[in-house]
Amino acid sequence: MGKDEYIIQVEKIAKTYNGRRVLNDISFALRRGELLAILGPPGSGKTTLLKIIAGLIKQDAGDVIINGRIVNDLPPYERGVSLVFETLALYPNMSVYENIASPLIAEKKDKEYIDRRVGEISRLLKIEHILGRKADKLSGGERQRVAIARALAKEAEIYLLDEPLSNLDAKIRYALRTEFKKLKSLLGKTIILATSDPSDALALGDKVMLLFNGAVIQEGPPIDIYYAPRNISIARYLTGNILNEVSISIDSYGKSVSMDVGQEFSIDPYFLKVLREVGETSITLASYADGCIVDKSVESCSGIKVAGEFIGYEYRGSEYLVYARKGERVFRSLRASLPNVTFGERVEVCIPHTNALLFSGKTGSLIR
Amino acid sequence: MRKPFSKEFFNKGRMLNPWLMILPAFLILLVFNIFPLLWSLGISFYRFSVIIREAPRYVGGLNYINVITSAEAWDRIIRTGIYLAYALSLQFGLGLLLSLLLFEDFKGKRMLITLFTIPLMIAPVASSLFFRYLFDENLGPVNNFLKSIAGYGPLWFSSNMSPLGIPYALLTVVLVETWIWTPFVMFLLTAGMSSIPQDLIEQSRVDSIKFRHKFRYVILPYIKPMIALALIFRFMDSLKTFDSIYILTAGGPGATTELISVYIYRVAFERWDFGSATALSYLILVIVIFMTNVFMRYILGGERS
């Protein structure tokens, strides 16, 4: 098989549960060694999609093609896939060794082979010292590793991982993410990973596929997703729903401009020109926390500047995240120090045009 | 690894039809439950007696009419109603008291609960027989004790009226059944209380709110489902009360303690009138199935959500 051919293709997969469409014409293709991160909120259909690929759930329509072969009617163990469940699904009454050996036992491999393979994999995942322990006597991080080890023990074409980092302490999660990425480049396996945490998807994925309400809304490399989110709901999701947003209305002659954050605003003339050239009467301007300035007063602002009220902050040790509000709109800004104001005082919020994402006010799709 | 079945049985990917797994259990139920149920429905339309050795004779709904118009049957039903009212209110009152006393955590609480559940698990035949000794009218320890402090011991197995408004024999049955079943109520309510969020209990402790507020706002909302559950279970099981009455009084004296299940038993196995007995038991069954339905909806409805 050539290097350019796809190892897995998913074509127009659809699934309906009790009259509710959980997956809607999902298609994607993946080359050998790539990691696809499926990112979407809980309930968006990620688990269902993975289980359809694994053969545990039958799709209503569409094909799963692995290595050029349609596997729709094959049972899970004949598809050459391996799955790490969100719940991990370790066999609690078995030892770690037996858990990892399980797929090999099912394949009726001889004892010697099993020993060798379990040894290899447990060394790789740094769990050799717990092989003899029972699976229900492990810590969260160890359980995660054992589940991944069991999946790796099986010689599969594709590894499916459902929320492999969820249910872990933030600190362990951080460490495991890095380790996981190292492991991935070490093994060169094809991996499909489902997650609801944007950080996981951005940090780990070669490609990121956004799945909202059972439909793919964008697919591409992490940087594209982050800097060119196809519509505003993606940008909101990436920031945990606290995107800095302003609605701008421009009348059809491009003369009068108004914003939903009150009368007190100013726009850099160059930026105003850009906005007029867009040709839409209603534009939503957005920026991430690192692309926004909040201070007692911002002298020169090469974008838009609005007045707000200082409502609070988060101290992160290395930096401050400052929160300001105007009406319903909340703005966040990453800063090295706190502005010299007290809670409730007036501040100025500036979004420089270089950091601004422009979305259509009507459709929410990205303009620039 | 030990293998209880041949290799073939464990063959890779061999899926078993779920019906094959249910079938054996279903067969047993079919032969010893469904079939007898249908048969007894049949019997209830016949005049039928093994002793007289006459051929069963189809009488239509006559048995049902007889049962419904029989003053004797109604008397037993009313007796059962009175018994239910006394037994259930005692069991629930005491059960609630006990569970409230066991509400707070203390060392040995689990042990205490276990000790309380013993009467529930031992055979009613055994405990009832022993209560015959305890309540023995002449020499029994209960009357010995009463005589030593009050100078008088009632005739526990007589049809004399007790101060509580029911005959002594019925009261004795009520007391024994209460002894057996109060722990059931206590246990369910205690379980309900353990579902109260720990935060809420601790909040009420830190706030030091009054007991009646605590009961109303902290305890009651969480034990309501268990109260309902216990009530349904106790109602249906009390209808079945047989063992203890059979041992304590055998329904006597006269028909003082002859509750519905004992009555059906006597109609069937002393008068050998199977037709009337099955008709009556079918009427009870209808009530029970109706109750079960309510119960299932309650339980399964709760489980789904």
Place this chain on the structure above:
Amino acid sequence: MVSIKLVDISKTFGSVEALKDVSLEIRDGELFAILGPSGCGKTTLLRIVAGLEKPTKGRVYFDDIDVTNIPAEIRDVSMVFQFYALYPTTVFNNIALPLKSKGYSRIDIEKRVKEIAELVGIGKALNLHIDKLNIADKQKVALARAMAKEPQVYLFDEPLTILDPVTRVIMRSELKKLQHRLKQTMIYVTHDQIEALTLADRIAVMNFGVVEQVGTSWDVYNLPNTTFVGWFLGEPGMNFVEIAVDKDDLSINIGSKKIFRDPSLGKKLLDLGLEKALLGFRAENVVLVKEVPGVHDPNSIVIDGIIRVIEFFGTHYVVNVETEGSEFKVKLSVSEFNKLMLGENDKVKALVRVDKVCFFNLDNNRRVL
């Protein structure tokens, strides 16, 4: 309005030691946070202060009164829980119930409940059943209930965790304002470092039943007493690399590579009896370059390494650099990262100013410099 003194508190559950000889002093009127990962014993400690739990060993003092054996019912504290633990009744009743058992008159109760509800911003909801409220308002009710009874101490058990981020920030500010006005002693338990760093006058960082450090936000973040505190705070946590002091020229080495030549530092370490130590530094304090300019700042430690893994987090990149068997993380802004044009397996040099590093004893993981 009390100061609280905990003396040698230990608590065991069965064979598990939840707290080991914890001693703390919480000053009158301060907002004191207890921070630590789940299972570190912080909640147990709070419950001991509340009187919900008795310590296996040790004493609790409110001012000078020993309250160790006083049960929660009469200890006169207020507690706000993570899941607000409201009584299933109206807002008014929720706030009023504790007052009723304190023996307030009906008129007093009515007045006080209205006052407090107004203050917290739920004055209009008094007659609503709590089921009708959103999460933020429910938490406000819990707060109002805690305030109404004018306790000696306020105890908070992660009260803001379930709120959405914006509401959380606002509530945090409100709490801070409230604390400035009431000048009440408050103990705030949380596993969220941002919460503790943002809110507290002082923080106690706990791990495995032991208090690792007590100090201000700045102290615990920049001068961690132990490697645990350094690792636990910050995202990513502090980097630790094993170093050795060359006895001859007093330079500092990682493996065979010299990273710092100034002998005064090496001498200091040797004077402390440490030939080997852990070097600790924060990921955001590292400057990454491909080539060191001919003359560089002599006050910087220079570490050679190879980039192993690059992680993109939107607002920043985290680059994992490997050197001589150990590994450390570097946090770079997107623009810095783009300027450097870094890729995996690139060789780089990491510069850390020497006043931004700490040294830890390898044996007990405590900071020495």
Place this chain on the structure above:
Amino acid sequence: MRKRNQYTTPLVLYRVRKSLKFALLIALLAIYLIPIYGMFSLAFKPRAEIYSGLFELTRVTLENFEEAYRYGAYSAITNSIIVTVGGVAIALVLAVLASYAFSRFAVKGKNILMFYILSTRMMPPITLIIPIFIMFFNVGLKGTYLGLILVYAMMSLPLSIWMIKSFIDDIPKDIDQAALVDGHSTMFILFKIIIPMVIPGIAASAAFAAIMLWNEFLFALLLSGVDTKPTSVLLSSIRGERGFNWGRVAAIEVVYILPIIILVFWLQKYMLRGLTFGTVRR
């Protein structure tokens, strides 16, 4: 002497209230356990002291047990063991298979079947006894072990199915699916993965079924014969005698209920499921 402070008075009141509550609880427990205590002490009392008062136990003797043995208690207990073990064993095997199917597969009519099975728990046994009595009379099963064992299997099946199902339901379905992805067969999954996980639950279900059958009286009364009569029937037959020997009765009862009391301590953890037929879990 501790210094008087704001806590002194409330603390005294608090402690008094608490002690009173505890005293009431202990008193109730005592009333509760006196009959059981009485049973045991009576069993070990010499015949002459039977009515001497419940708490007096001057001399411990085993003569009541010897009497009980002569009275036929030994064979009654043996009969109880045979029918109980027989009934439970059959029910258990069938229940494990059925409850796994009920728990894991979308069987048509599952809810109706489960409802019917539960309703048998609620059925007054008197409804069934007449046709079964006639049936056994005609087939010649009356008075045999087999007859009672089969009826007992039927009686304990619903409890076993519902309870074991409740335990299997607690195991996430992901475990089965993981085993399926690994490539294991249905029987392997059931016997090597699922059953080992619920062994304690199955044992508890068996124990509850055993207690139910051990205590059963009505069917035993009507379906057992002279030689196959279990303990409950033996005890009830004493009832009809005049002026019978209470020491002997107590001795039989002690042997009869002792195993149950021991089981109760082990079953505590599963009591709620047992009492509510597995419909409520804890």
